Amino acid sequence: MARQIGDVIVDLQNISLRFGGVKALTDISFDVREHEVRSIIGPNGAGKSSMLNVINGVYHPQEGQIFFKGALRPKMEPHEAAEQGIARTFQNIALFKGMTVLDNIMTGRNLKMKCNFLQHALYWGAAQKEEIAHRIKVEEVIEFLEIQDIRKTPVGRLPYGLQKRVELARALAAEPHILLLDEPMAGMNVEEKQDMCRFILDVNDHYGTTIVLIEHDMGVVMDISDRVVVLDYGKKIGDGVPEDVKNNPEVIKAYLGTSH
Amino acid sequence: MLYREAGQFKASYAEDSQIFPIRQDKIGFWLLMLAFGVAVPLLANEYWLKAILIPVLIFSLAAIGLNILTGYAGQLSLGSAAFMAVGAFAAYNFILRIEGMPFLVAIILAGLTAALVGILFGLPSLRIKGFYLAVATLAAQFFIVWALVKFPWFSNNSSSGVVTAQDVTILGYTFATPEAKYVLTFLIVAFMALLAKNMVRSSTGRAWMAVRDMDVAAQVIGFRLMRTKLLAFAVSSFYCGVAGALYAYTYIGTVEPEGFNLDLSFKILFMIIIGGVGSIMGSFLGAAFIVLLPIFLDNFVPMIFGDSLGAGFVSNFQLIVFGGLIIFFLIVEPHGLARLWQIAKEKLRLWPFPH
Known part of the structure; x- marks a missing residue:
């Protein structure tokens, strides 16, 4: 306050x-x-x-x-x-329709992720550690916006109001x-x-x-x-x-x- | 009844983000790997290895390549066969011209060469999308095949343009038998499929899918369009290039540029449409389907209708079935066999009490 x-x-x-x-x-x-x-x-x-x-x-x-x-x-x-x-949401929902709620929110953290595609390809090691560290942050946002139950759902299947909320979550994930x-x-x-x-x-x-x-x-x-x-x-x-x-x-x- | 995930709890995010989070899937996967990695080379006969299993694996790799570009990054391409040609001829030249070039290094260099060419032909994607980009990649298809024919240096001045792949030798061991070639192909394809799966489930893959689903939003949250698209072209072409090199070295042995024509590009495109756009597993299913279907029809159409129809009818019938299936999948299930498999699994979780 x-x-x-x-x-x-x-x-x-x-x-x-x-x-x-x-x-x-x-x-x-x-x-x-x-x-x-x-x-x-x-x-x-x-x-x-x-x-x-x-x-x-x-x-x-x-x-x-x-x-x-x-x-x-x-x-x-x-x-x-x-x-x-600077993060934003759009008037017409601009989520990534083919991805799950979790993946959508994870994209919000892309600028904070430092591994390159070769590390991603090998995955175990640096990339996995980074994924998990950011997943923890993303889960905080998910909890904050009360969307725990839909985190594995593809966003295309969600009702409009929830999609708006997921879009806010994606923006928030960027801190x-x-x-x-x-x-x-x-x-x-x-x-x-x-x-x-x-x-x-x-x-x-x-x-x-x-x-x-x-x-x-x-x-x-x-x-x-x-x-x-x-x-x-x-x-x-x-x-x-x-x-x-x-x-x-x-x-x-x-x-x-x-x-x- | 058997396919239940009840009682399988995830206690960490690492466990939750496994490739196969459900135990039954994991067991099934390793059984399949054992079957194809150990049992098949021991049991399968030469015909199956040479005419079916090796090409399925190689086309799966090419389909993964195209799927990365088209299925994940959303950039339509009709040039996959050309990038395979680059890989095949690059591997041939590296082995031919550099004394003592190890085979695996040559394969990697062939992939990298294809990746460079892919980046070059990916540049138009920065300005054009969809249908028009497909036409630009079509230019790659024709230009690369033309260049390989036009400059005899690429085929070591062979008069017919046909090159014969050298022996495949790794650490003094020559992979001569179909069994050995199959195992080598299997290991390379399995390893590269794993790398692809890892890429698409981490930030790289999310960047590709973000660009595919909505490029403006992707840019606003910080993805760089140019870098993301060109990376997709590079990785995709790398996969196609390695597939092309394997095509030459472990599958047919003698290749010519004209063999990598538009028909082959379309065939790979059909593989991902039928198998599943945006799915690594779908690439395998699609490749298996497209390779097996003609063989199936060849054997079963005469069996059902007798020999009265003639060979011409059977080969035309194949085309009709192909066309029909593609239309069917585009309308009914645009995500292909991979999606059907997923639906089947979802149903299986509830069976036999779906309510």
Whole structure:
């Protein structure tokens, strides 16, 4: 419970991203502080997922700068972002369908595994030792997310809500500093959403992981976020603590709507 | 009733991640190894060894190679036979041109040569996927065979392009009899199959499967696409290359580039489709199936229908059965015989009380 918001860990300055003539993001600046839960909200097509893709290096913005832990980050590829401790989940589940839950989560630890393929081929010795050491870590995540009973099941056979949870597990297995969650609760029922909220808060609390969250359920967003940034048509129209955002007239007009 | 895992508890992660976690499987596996490693060379006759068992083993190795690339890493290839050709001719040249080259070293070098060629032809996979990549590997198939024919140096200026494999000698012992060749092939194939199994159940294999199932996500969690794909091409070609060398040295003895044609590539592809895409055991099942089926049909079709049909009909009938089976497997069980075996085991665990 001693979670303390720290310094700015990701600082995005004047980010603009275009795909040909389509302006996905226009001149967006905001920052993420260490250990906080930072939400990005906005209507469909507002550029939320593009924003996450910019943070973890899938997209490279034409303009603007990204500072990561205080240092200017040059153009980086997704695997480099992963090496620096940025993990994410996807809006459409991006699990490896042909593999078991356990194998999927083990892939999350790939950057921490040092054996090469020849050692893997010989297996007994260094590779097995490493496998087991990482398996122990993975089992901690499995226990944390309460998915012990499905660890040997191929993910393709799991229901949607559990797949989302496995994807979170895979991201967590990397022990990330920053966790980017793209609509982790989309398509879930109330109980599943409550579980997911609990897991997100637990991760944040227990591991101190900084969380950047995209979510459409306003109840959830306002409940668990420390700060919220609002996008609309690729522009930032609001930024602040949930209370401020909720009362921001522009945000109400673009997204929240008024009750009649 | 016999196939129960009740009472077999795993007390460590090492025990839990064995290749055969269930005791009955382990016993079955070692019985099979004993049968094929000891009983077969003692009991089988020359025809069985030379015409069936040795080719099954060699094609299994090639199928493992293709399975690593296509089944695990998801990169479709139609060039497996060409990589076998590289292996066969590389082994021939290493033994021919380097005095006192030990056979096993030559085999490894042949595999490495094939791996290098594989990496070269794997480069397009960084930009193209699926069907288009298959066409790019098709180019490898034609180019390699063409190059081996075009430059007589590869076949030591033999006028017909046919080369005769030298004697296989390890530590002064010459593997001349079918029994000896079978045992040598068996040991090499079994060892390499074990290495392949180890690779696919550890981080290397997970990287391949991650790239196969969803490359963007694989990249985001830190796998490097280029390295992973090229490693798959290299390892796959290494396996095909060693299979090619064995094909020349322990199976047919005389090889020509044209023998490693597109038909053979397709045959290996059919092996993994029927045997099981993404399964080491499936590679063996598929190879056995594809080698045995024509022999089975040759013997049984005349037996059932009499000799009235003629030899032409029988060989065409083979093609029809082949085609039919491939369509059947693609529709009904895309994971092939290996998956059927797995389903059978799952059923067996519950039998005779499935409820």
